[in-house]
Amino acid sequence: MPVHLKQSADWVELKRLGLGCSIQDAGRWGGQASGVSVGGALNPYARQVANILVGNPSSAAVLECLAGTTELHSAQPRYWAVCGRPSDCSVPTWRPVWAQTVRITGRAWVAVAGGFWTPLVLASRSYDPLLAMPPLVQHQTLPLGYPRFVKPPMQATGHQATGQVAPTWFVPDSCHPAPQFPERVRAYVGPEHTWLTVASQTALWQQGFRLSSHFSRMGARLEAAEPLQLAQVAKHASMLSSAVSAGTVQLPSSGQPIILLAAAQTMGGYPRIAQVAQVDLAVLAYQPKQIDMQPITLEAAEQLLRVQQQFLQGVQARVEYWYAQL
């Protein structure tokens, strides 16, 4: 059932604003030929689940919180969903919560019933600093859309003091809920994989990588004990810039790969040695300290994505049923 939200007179106030907070949706598609990057939430799974939990279309805009403490206060109590791995949160995560104030510390994607209704730029609300969009500021108010579900839950665990109520059930994270050392990231070979030496082709899957502190929405720099090497022939073959996207693993001349993330540029000129399965972008969104790349096929990655879509449809059906019972 297609759901079309409309702007309402309601709003939320950003009482506190953490580091790197931005409004993100399913991304800005259709502008890559003009050099406009796709962007969107770093963790597409958390963005979709959070939206489904509050009755929004899964592509609606959420608040992406990367670090620090963010506090949101809405004019009226309403449904919220906080999905991610926050180190501290004033409401239970990965489930709908009826509340007026939500405080998050750490990394999470926050959906509110009706969706954040910031202005569309090239058909998307995703913040892109290159499009001269205003960044979020503390104490600003954000407009909201009309919520589909406005009736508070009856039977649920709740904190009477804060007036918040939430069910005991929750939707599981797509990856392990606690950080793993190393974190497993599934990937398949990229167009220039064969440019690597035979030894490096194997090393890509066998040696682990540390993530350096250079982590941004655009990409994560990896550090390997043994830098990956290009074969002699490939060193002389220069690559013409070609399409890259979230999940593309590029190899600059340093031999230390870069994994591009949601705010990837549209083109890149470094060999694309691998591509991370789209479902495992959620793992990278949590900025793991160390990763192991596990080889799969593109067909397997496509199947994982289909399975995840089916799972999300199931979640949507269960959530609709839960709201219908209220």
Place this chain on the structure above:
Amino acid sequence: MRVLPWREGAVLLYPEAEDASVEQLWAAWQAQPLPHIWDAVPAFDSFALYFDVHHWQREQLVATFLQRYNHASAAPKSRLHRIEVCYHPDLAPDLLAVAQHAQLSPERLIACHSAPLYTVQMVGFSPGFGYLQGLDPCLQMPRLATPRLTVPAGSVGIAGAQTGIYPQASPGGWQLIGRTHQQLFDVTQQPPARLQAGDRVRFVPISWEVYYARPS
């Protein structure tokens, strides 16, 4: 056509000698695009398609695409943009260095840079940044050893065999030889980038007085 499956919900096409060029594919695509495609991205020698997996099977999309667009005869329609550039050294911090490198007088350099009819090969790097092909070989110069942290919007630069214009202030390593007052990227336009792959560009030298008299 070399077809790379590349990614979930995307396919990468590399035209070969007997195929239509990327420029021709892009022109044909813009005239009559296929439905249920998220994005079509022409690059120097490749063409990427991001498709809706609920509507397209990869093989079916590739077959439809090739049948519909891979006619090398399709003449690309191209628009001509006249971009007014002020080459005054105040707005062109690397003009004298490039002139010295090319062993030309600044006047000769300006004449060499504004003479060719350039072709937009690709738009990328940042919103609206077009890579222009056709630079006079005598003006070729490597990029700066250390990129600038900010390059003003409208700056016209040279890097290797290419020239281009920075649509917005950004970091950059190109040798800056001029600046335009004209807006090259506007989110209220469709498409937002003024230069599109395959378009032609001619630079028109203007004086410092004219540059500042123009509305930016």
